[in-house]
Structures are given as structure tokens and as C-alpha cells.
Amino acid sequence: MPVLKSPKALKGVCSIQIPIFGGYVMLALDKGQFDQIMDYLKIENAERPSDDHFDKCLGFCTEYENKDGSQCVIVAVNDWRLDTLVHELSHAAFMICDHKGVETDKGKRETFAYLIDYLFAEFYPPTTQRWQAEEDKRQAAEKKAKRQNAAKDKKNDSAR
Secondary structure, three states: OOOOOOHHHOOOOEEEEOOOOOOEEEEEOOHHHHHHHHHHHOOOOOOOOOHHHHHHOOEEEEEEEOOOOOEEEEEEEOOOOHHHHHHHHHHHHHHHHHHHOOOOOOOOOHHHHHHHHHHHHHHHHHHHHHHHHHHHHHHHHHHHHHHHHHHHHHHHHHHO
């Protein structure tokens, strides 16, 4: 995997550098974004989920280690739900803590709590903006189809 300099070069992919810990977290909101991330990272022999698996799972989280030892965590959310985003970000936070040797057992969870708080605050806005844009497109297409059907019905009625 190449040394990551600016994952922000990935069009439409939300990517953040992990404060204090180093490395990156990247968010894929569809298979195209996930494939774009994987191509960018140039990970040889990386196992990619099949289209079927990607479509059936609600989300997943995976990690890769850079040549310089830094970490790259990829979070994928497929069902467009905030509870899935939080669930997958929790996996990401555990991966980050584990990578740096931060313990998360009883009495040692504050780092995890702050980290999940930070990750959610960073990824919530772009996620909801993307989802709202997609919902707006869906509703516009639905309205257009209704108008077209109404026009067809009107034409058929006048032909009778």
C-alpha cells in the first residue's frame, strides 16, 4: 500500500486523518466508492467483497496497514441508516485503539468514547448530505413519472 498523502483526492469519498493516532479513516457509501478507495490504496491481493455480498450486508469495516506502519480503516455503510453508521464506526474505533495498543476493557473506555464521538461528528454531515441528495433525486424521478403517467392517462381519456 502506498504512503497516503491526500486521500481527499478521491472524488466524493469522505476521508479523515485520525487525530493523535495517525492514519486515516475513509467512508464508502456505495460499492463504487469502495472500489475507488481500494484502487487508490493499490493493495495487492486485497480481498474485496463480491457485489452480492456488498449488496446484502448492511455495512462493514476493514483495515489495512501502510508501509510506514500507519493505519487505514475503511468503513462501508450500505443501508443508508445512521444506526449502521454508528455500528461500523464503533468497529473502526476499536480497530484504531487495538492498532495503537489502547486498552478498552472496563475502566479504560474513555479513549474509545471520545474517538467514536469524533468519528461520528466527522462522518455524520457528509453522510446525511449524500443520503439527502439521493433521496431528493429519487423523489424528483418519482414526481416526473407521476406527471408522465397523468399526461398519458389524459391523452388516453381524450382519445376515447
